[in-house]
Amino acid sequence: MKPPALDYERWDGRRLGVVARIWAISSAGLRQLWGYRFFKVLLFLAWVGGVFIATTGFLISQTLAEGGWLAELAIKGGPRAEAVVRAISALLLVYPDLLVTGFFKAIFWAHSELALLLNLAAMALLVPQLITRDRASHALTIYLSRPLTARDYLLGKLGVIIGVIMLLWTGPLLGGWLLAMVLSPDGVFFSYSLAALGVALAFNAVSLVVVSALALGVSAIARTAAKARLAWIGLWIVMSGIAAHGTVLPSWLRHLSFVSDLHLLRDEIFAMQTTLLDAAAVVPLLNPRFADDLLEAANQVGTDELGGVITMLVIMIGGALALVWGRIKPE
Amino acid sequence: MADAIIETEGLGKSYGSAWALRDVSVSIPPGTIGLLGPNGAGKSTFLKCLLNLETPTTGTARVLGRNIRSSHRESRERVGYGPELDAHIPGMMGCEYVALCGQLSGLPFRRARQRAHEMLDLVGMGQERYRSIDTYSTGMKQRAKLAQALVHDPELLILDEPTNGLDASGREYILRLIGSLRRDFGISVIISSHLLQDVERICDRVMIVANGRVIEHDTIANLKARREHVIEITPLSGRDRLVQVLEEAGHAVETLANGRLRIASDAASSNWVLELMQQHGLPPAHLSASPDALQGLFLQALATANQGGGLA
Numbered sequence: 001m002k003p004p005a006l007d008y009e010r011w012d013g014r015r016l017g018v019v020a021r022i023w024a025i026s027s028a029g030l031r032q033l034w035g036y037r038f039f040k041v042l043l044f045l046a047w048v049g050g051v052f053i054a055t056t057g058f059l060i061s062q063t064l065a066e067g068g069w070l071a072e073l074a075i076k077g078g079p080r081a082e083a084v085v086r087a088i089s090a091l092l093l094v095y096p097d098l099l100v101t102g103f104f105k106a107i108f109w110a111h112s113e114l115a116l117l118l119n120l121a122a123m124a125l126l127v128p129q130l131i132t133r134d135r136a137s138h139a140l141t142i143y144l145s146r147p148l149t150a151r152d153y154l155l156g157k158l159g160v161i162i163g164v165i166m167l168l169w170t171g172p173l174l175g176g177w178l179l180a181m182v183l184s185p186d187g188v189f190f191s192y193s194l195a196a197l198g199v200a201l202a203f204n205a206v207s208l209v210v211v212s213a214l215a216l217g218v219s220a221i222a223r224t225a226a227k228a229r230l231a232w233i234g235l236w237i238v239m240s241g242i243a244a245h246g247t248v249l250p251s252w253l254r255h256l257s258f259v260s261d262l263h264l265l266r267d268e269i270f271a272m273q274t275t276l277l278d279a280a281a282v283v284p285l286l287n288p289r290f291a292d293d294l295l296e297a298a299n300q301v302g303t304d305e306l307g308g309v310i311t312m313l314v315i316m317i318g319g320a321l322a323l324v325w326g327r328i329k330p331e
Numbered sequence: 332m333a334d335a336i337i338e339t340e341g342l343g344k345s346y347g348s349a350w351a352l353r354d355v356s357v358s359i360p361p362g363t364i365g366l367l368g369p370n371g372a373g374k375s376t377f378l379k380c381l382l383n384l385e386t387p388t389t390g391t392a393r394v395l396g397r398n399i400r401s402s403h404r405e406s407r408e409r410v411g412y413g414p415e416l417d418a419h420i421p422g423m424m425g426c427e428y429v430a431l432c433g434q435l436s437g438l439p440f441r442r443a444r445q446r447a448h449e450m451l452d453l454v455g456m457g458q459e460r461y462r463s464i465d466t467y468s469t470g471m472k473q474r475a476k477l478a479q480a481l482v483h484d485p486e487l488l489i490l491d492e493p494t495n496g497l498d499a500s501g502r503e504y505i506l507r508l509i510g511s512l513r514r515d516f517g518i519s520v521i522i523s524s525h526l527l528q529d530v531e532r533i534c535d536r537v538m539i540v541a542n543g544r545v546i547e548h549d550t551i552a553n554l555k556a557r558r559e560h561v562i563e564i565t566p567l568s569g570r571d572r573l574v575q576v577l578e579e580a581g582h583a584v585e586t587l588a589n590g591r592l593r594i595a596s597d598a599a600s601s602n603w604v605l606e607l608m609q610q611h612g613l614p615p616a617h618l619s620a621s622p623d624a625l626q627g628l629f630l631q632a633l634a635t636a637n638q639g640g641g642l643a
Contacts, residue, residue: 007449007452007453008449008453008481008512008515008516009449009484010484010516011438011442011446011483011484012484013438013439013442015408015436015437015438015483016434016437016438016439017437018404020434020437020439021434021435021436021437024431024434024435024440025435028420028423028427028431028434032422032423035422133421133422134420134421136421137417137418137419137420137421137465138414138416138417138418138419139418139419139420139421141384141412141414141416141418142414142418142419142420142432142479143420143435144382144383144384145382145384145407145410145412145414146407146432146435146436147404147405147407147408147435147436147437148404148435149403149404152404
């Protein structure tokens with residue numbers, strides 16, 4: 001057999017730093033996920049959500065703004081329709097924060113429901129194998145014999161989860177909003193929807209931290225991907241069950257469910273109660289019955305359990321990270 | 332590069348009350364070093380400590396001049412490791428896996444991909460590189476392990492049982508490759524193996540570990556020089572005359588079961604036997620000086636260790 005060393009070449013080029021190495025772990029993980037059909041289905045659904053934001057935002061802006069396409073169409077319906085359109089346009093001038101921010105908050109709130117569901121599905125079926133498979137195939141030995149620490153490895157895997165959440169949640173959210181702004185007839189929609197976007201991104205960021213920490217924790221529990229998946233699905237079902245019966249359960253038990261906690265946190269961050277109360281108080285065109293309905297809705301949305309929610313989520317995140325940290329060892 | 336590729340001072344590792352590695356102090360110069368020892372001797376633990384895969388309980392170590400604790404990442408930047416375990420990153424093609432390993436050591440993506448293919452060529456892998464690594468045979472995984480250990484052009488290669496699971500031709504191929512790494516490219520290699528003939532063939536230095544201690548560490552030549560010299564002769568004809576000549580010259584001749592003649596010698600060289608045969612007009616014979624020297628040394632060192640001896 002021919003001596004094999006003839007084709008070996010030394011390499012003295014500049015080596016990239018630790019950030020590039022962590023990114024290599026994350027990008028390889030995302031490329032692997034891209035190979036799964038289920039992930040592509042989730043991506044499709046997530047971007048349908050983005051289209052929903054763009055479409056709803058477009059319809060609202062065209063209805064509210066003077067000179068908007070739908071407003072112009074309504075004017076052709078006669079003097080009564082024209083009067084309504086003029087009144088709405090006037091409201092937009094007087095209360096742009098209430099109308100634009102309120103409507104976009106409602107859109108983003110609805111979108112967060114879908115996005116959270118899709119992300120939890122991704123975490124249940126795709127993410128658990130991130131660490132489990134590495135442990136089962138002794139890949140940790142390969143990673144950690146490189147110039148990487150256990151923390152670098154964990155950050156790389158966290159990057160995969162963040163990538164998934166960005167693709168399934170943040171991307172469609174920003175994309176949909178941006179498209180709605182491009183299609184809106186007035187700059188006021190851009191300025192006043194920014195606050196709502198900030199709120200939506202804040203909830204997105206909080207969910208990202210909670211879900212990614214828990215996903216990492218669950219993926220470190222089991223030795224095989226199938227067991228990790230089962231554990232996550234089981235956890236999700238139990239947590240969702242607790243969340244669904246939240247009103248009849250004691251608050252300490254309710255807070256054990258991260259699903260319930262995330263929903264409560266969302267209500268706090270979006271503060272739909274305040275928006276509805278403001279609407280009921282200041283919109284002069286509403287009849288008293290409608291204002292009462294708004295007040296009732298606001299009271300339902302309101303929550304005073306923020307302290308318990310945050311405490312429990314912090315404990316869960318800490319516990320999950322401690323668990324995963326203990327498992328990042330070559331075997 | 333540092334004078335010694337590895338320096339340890341009082342390195343030890345315990346699991347509870349059991350010490351897998353105890354007070355190891357060595358300085359290993361560049362070269363091809365064989366790490367020998369019976370199962371459970373502490374060879375793998377020693378290697379894992381050097382790579383920070385296990386945290387040493389006591390002592391310090393420097394790899395390529397860098398302290399493994401204070402320069403955690405940097406100490407492994409120019410080190411390639413092929414573990415004994417069946418270890419790989421799952422769900423990837425062979426070429427993707429090796430390229431990713433290059434990236435993990437800091438190679439830019441394009442360079443990593445290019446070198447991955449070069450290394451897979453080097454270890455003798457063909458189109459299998461486009462198959463999922465999960466489907467590889469043991470031999471193919473061994474080759475992929477060597478490729479990933481070389482992809483980032485290390486100064487030091489640490490290989491734990493690199494020929495396990497390889498067929499005869501594959502083993503020959505990999506041993507030649509490992510042997511040429513030091514000779515042609517100056518890459519130091521540490522091989523942990525239980526195959527003494529592999530170590531004797533490609534290594535210039537040996538470290539024998541037993542009971543968690545280093546009990547021998549020297550060049551193979553020096554170790555052999557310290558040992559009783561033995562010559563094995565396979566005569567083509569005239570066996571009885573050869574035995575008579577050797578006995579008349581004052582040597583005790585032992586006839587082995589395979590027909591070879593075995594004699595103890597005071598000199599390291601076997602030239603005196605050739606001269607003796609020439610003087611007596613004996614037909615040529617195949618001579619082998621110290622044929623099982625490493626095995627003999629290994630067993631001798633183990634016996635010493637079991638009696639409580641050791642270097643460190």
